[in-house]
Amino acid sequence: MSGFDLLVRGGLLVDGTGRPGRPADVGVAAGRLTVLAPGEAPRTGAAEVIDAAGRVVSPGFIDVHTHSDGVTLLGPSGGSRLVRASVLQGVTTEICGNCGSSLFPALPERLPAMRAETRITFGGGVGAYADFAGFAAAHARVPRANHLASLVGHGTLRAGVLGPVDRPARPDELRTMCALLDASLAQGAAGLSTGLIYTPGSYAGTGEVVALAAVAARHGKPYVTHLRDEMSRVEEALEEAIEISRRSGAALHVSHHKTAGRYAWGRTERTLPRIAALRAEGMDVTCDVYPYTAGSTALAAMLPPWANDGGLGALTARLGDPAQRDRMRRAIAEGVPGWENTVGNGGWDRISVACAPRHPQAEGRTIADLAASADADPLDMAADLLVAEAGEVTIISHSMVEEDVRRVLAAPYAMIGSDGVPKPGGRPHPRWAGTFPRVLGRYVRELGLLRLEEAVHKMTGMAAARFGLTGRGVIRDGAHADLVVFDPATVADRATFTEPLLPPAGIDAVVSGGRVVVRGGEETGARPGRVLAL
Ligand SMILES: [Zn+2]
Numbered sequence: 001m002s003g004f005d006l007l008v009r010g011g012l013l014v015d016g017t018g019r020p021g022r023p024a025d026v027g028v029a030a031g032r033l034t035v036l037a038p039g040e041a042p043r044t045g046a047a048e049v050i051d052a053a054g055r056v057v058s059p060g061f062i063d064v065h066t067h068s069d070g071v072t073l074l075g076p077s078g079g080s081r082l083v084r085a086s087v088l089q090g091v092t093t094e095i096c097g098n099c100g101s102s103l104f105p106a107l108p109e110r111l112p113a114m115r116a117e118t119r120i121t122f123g124g125g126v127g128a129y130a131d132f133a134g135f136a137a138a139h140a141r142v143p144r145a146n147h148l149a150s151l152v153g154h155g156t157l158r159a160g161v162l163g164p165v166d167r168p169a170r171p172d173e174l175r176t177m178c179a180l181l182d183a184s185l186a187q188g189a190a191g192l193s194t195g196l197i198y199t200p201g202s203y204a205g206t207g208e209v210v211a212l213a214a215v216a217a218r219h220g221k222p223y224v225t226h227l228r229d230e231m232s233r234v235e236e237a238l239e240e241a242i243e244i245s246r247r248s249g250a251a252l253h254v255s256h257h258k259t260a261g262r263y264a265w266g267r268t269e270r271t272l273p274r275i276a277a278l279r280a281e282g283m284d285v286t287c288d289v290y291p292y293t294a295g296s297t298a299l300a301a302m303l304p305p306w307a308n309d310g311g312l313g314a315l316t317a318r319l320g321d322p323a324q325r326d327r328m329r330r331a332i333a334e335g336v337p338g339w340e341n342t343v344g345n346g347g348w349d350r351i352s353v354a355c356a357p358r359h360p361q362a363e364g365r366t367i368a369d370l371a372a373s374a375d376a377d378p379l380d381m382a383a384d385l386l387v388a389e390a391g392e393v394t395i396i397s398h399s400m401v402e403e404d405v406r407r408v409l410a411a412p413y414a415m416i417g418s419d420g421v422p423k424p425g426g427r428p429h430p431r432w433a434g435t436f437p438r439v440l441g442r443y444v445r446e447l448g449l450l451r452l453e454e455a456v457h458k459m460t461g462m463a464a465a466r467f468g469l470t471g472r473g474v475i476r477d478g479a480h481a482d483l484v485v486f487d488p489a490t491v492a493d494r495a496t497f498t499e500p501l502l503p504p505a506g507i508d509a510v511v512s513g514g515r516v517v518v519r520g521g522e523e524t525g526a527r528p529g530r531v532l533a534l
Contacts, residue, residue, distance in 0.1 A: 004029050004046040005514060008485060010038070011052025016059040016460035016474040018453050026057055028481040031514035035477055048516065050509050052485050058456045059473050060092025060146070060482030060512060061436045062463035064288050065255055065417025069096040069103045069135075069150065072142045074424065081501050082422040084523055085433035087145045088503040089493075091418075092482035092512045093532065095467055097151035098255060098419070099226040100195030103138075104129040105152065105180040106160025114160060128160070132184035136531040143527030145517040146510075147482070149467065149534055151193040151224055152184050154212060155201035164200045166309035169208055177208075181215045188533025190467050191221035193255070196228035196237070197340045198301055199308035206240055213248035221534075222466065223250035228338070231261035231345040231399075238271055242278065242285070251284035253466060256419045257408050260295065260399035261345025268407040279413060286466050288417035289408040291438045293400040294497075296354055296421055296429035299386055299393035302343050304331040312391035319383040329379045346399050348378035352497075355394035355426025356385060363426050364498065367395075394421065396429055396497065409439070410449055415463045430500040434493030437504035441492035452488060468534045481514035 006028040013024035013035070025041050027034040063086065072083055086094055096102070106114050106128050114128035129135040132150065139148060161176050162169055169177065181192060192212055195201045213223040223245055227237035238254070245252035254275070259267035278285050300308060300315060307328055308315050318324040332343050343351065349368035356362050362370055362385065371381035385393055408414050416439055420432030436459055443449040450458075464473025471480045484507065491506030503521065510518035513528035 004034075004041070006048045006050070006481075006511065006516065007041055007046035008050045008052050008057050008483065008511075009041065011055045011057035011485060013475060014056050014058045014453050014456045015476065016457060018457035018461065020453055021056065026475060026483065028511065028514050031481050033475055033477065033479045033481050035475060050485055050516070054487065055485050055508060056452070056488050057475070058484050058486070059460040059475050060484055060510065061090045061416070061459040062093045062095070062467070062469065062473055063091045063418050063420070063435070064095045064415050064463045064467065065098050065290070065419050066094045066096045067098060067101065067419070067421040068094050068148070069101075071422040072144050073138060075142075082424060082432075083144070085422065085501050085503070086420065087510055087512070087517055087523065088507060088521070089433060089436045090484035090486065090507045090510055091146055091436065092484070092510065093147040093149060093469060093472060095149045095151065095190060095417075097153050097189070098193050098224065100153045100155030100193055100198055100201035102135075102150055102153035102156045102193070104135045105131045105157060105184050107176070107180070110160050110163065113163065114156075128156070131180070132187040132189040132533075136188070136533065139531045144529035145523065145527055146512045146529045147532050148529065149190045149469070149532040151191050152181050152189045154192060154194040154204065154209065155198055157181060157212070158200050158204060162200070164311035166199070166203045166306065168205060174208060174211055178211060178215050181212055185216065185219040185221055190534050191224050191253075192216040192250070193224040193226075195226040197226060197230075199305055202228070202305050202339075206244060209244050210247045213244050213250040217249035221250070221468065222253045223248065224253040224255055226255045229340045230258050230264070231340050231342065232263040233340070234259050234264050234267055235270060235274075238274065245283070245285065252286075254285070254287035256295070256417060257287040257289055257414065258295070258400050259404050260397075261342065263345055265401045265404065268404040272407055272411050275411070275413065286413045286415065287408070287411070288415045289405070290417060290419050290431045290435050291405060291409060291443060292429070292431055293402055293405055294396050294398045294429065295400070296394060296396045296419070296431075299353075299382060299395045300391055302351065302382065302395070303328050304336050305339055316387050316391050319387050325379060325383055328383075329377070332379065342397055342399065346397065348382070350398045352396045352398070353385070353393060354396045354428055355423055356389050357425045358389055359385060360426070394423060394426065394428070406443070406449055409443055415458045415466065427497065428500050430493070430495035430497060433495035433501050434504060437491050437507060438493035440486065440488070441506070445488065445491070469532065481511055483511035485509040
């Protein structure tokens with residue numbers, strides 16, 4: 001029984017399957033786990049011991065929805081507080097490449113333009129790679145504490161073949177997209193993601209996505225989608241996703257499921273029963289959710305799709321033209337068929353600036369408030385800000401109600417994803433630093449919405465099964481040694497909209513790839529993480 005590199009002793013084992021917790025010790029040797037009855041391990045014989053008395057020992061959390069694609073590639077100047085936030089909340093695997101935006105793939109001749117057009121690389125804007133192997137190789141050069149897997153983003157794929165243009169793909173272009181997707185999935189990408197509210201993904205019709213999802217289906221990998229509308233037309237958008245899944249044969253995963261904007265509040269009472277009925281029929285459909293009533297995205301996404309046609313340069317040129325601004329103002333007031341229109345569903349008073357590097361004084365304030373102070377029209381205020389920031393402004397949208405968030409969290413097929421957007425500067429959404437402890441503190445301990453074992457399952461075993469993370473997400477003999485040790489009595493998020501990167505309380509230790517990467521709530525400096533080829 002000796003020879004463990006690490007022994008986690010005396011904790012309550014919550015193994016990630018959803019089964020009730022039980023007292024057990026966990027040994028780690030050569031990056032793999034052994035489950036031991038209490039007291040079975042000798043007092044000596046492990047190189048390192050974590051005393052977990054009074055604590056829960058669970059599998060490392062799997063954040064199924066991040067935009068952290070490039071954050072570690074930014075280097076030390078990129079802000080290590082940003083990088084740290086994820087592992088300090090217990091996340092041992094991040095799944096990036098969401099919402100149609102990944103750092104690959106693209107045709108070689110499109111790569112220089114892709115690198116210039118940073119907005120499509122929502123997750124950092126540090127480059128673009130020809131395929132998953134190129135992405136993985138770039139990451140392999142930068143040590144990291146936890147693991148990273150990536151989906152193939154449809155928007156990136158489309159821009160990497162057609163450019164950021166508003167037109168259907170020609171048959172030959174669609175074939176090229178399918179081939180690039182196929183290659184990256186074969187190399188280990190986790191599945192296909194779309195962001196059908198974002199340009200250029202929004203320029204694609206249903207048929208294009210069906211063709212691509214069929215490629216994912218052939219690899220046994222899921223179709224993961226930010227629906228075309230999460231507001232007044234959310235049910236139609238869900239039906240489109242169901243159609244894509246049925247016609248392609250790919251499993252369906254709905255990203256950050258929400259029914260946002262005043263016309264859609266309460267609509268989870270219809271979307272969730274619809275998903276439950278499909279599951280009862282045998283369809284493989286799941287979703288993820290973050291535990292906040294506010295979302296975060298790009299300010300440019302508040303403008304109609306035609307405004308973004310041609311990319312950032314074209315957008316800022318249009319914003320310089322008063323006649324074009326009037327067209328945008330009218331589109332927001334009247335709506336555009338097939339466009340989500342966040343501001344029309346909510347108002348500029350629900351949109352606050354999260355990150356505008358050249359205008360830090362605007363951060364934390366709403367567009368309506370900024371406009372009122374300047375005696376300006378809100379659309380003009382947003383347009384001026386976008387022009388001054390070369391199109392790159394991140395916003396927070398206070399668009400949901402708590403009842404919907406709770407209903408989605410409680411759905412038995414909903415897993416947890418932070419949707420974190422770790423960009424340097426500004427005040428990012430606190431979900432990047434607080435999501436997992438917030439579920440465990442607020443929704444398990446304080447509100448009793450979920451049992452502890454159920455919540456841990458959503459963060460671990462359920463997520464691993466969805467994304468094919470073999471040997472992760474569960475604690476059993478031979479599994480990968482990714483663990484979290486937390487205090488169920490104190491675990492809580494501390495990150496807020498004003499202090500968005502404050503580390504949580506109660507996450508004592510995190511083990512990644514068999515090494516202790518967090519101890520006493522602080523990073524140890526170990527960097528055993530790697531890119532996972534699935
Ligand atoms: Zn999204």
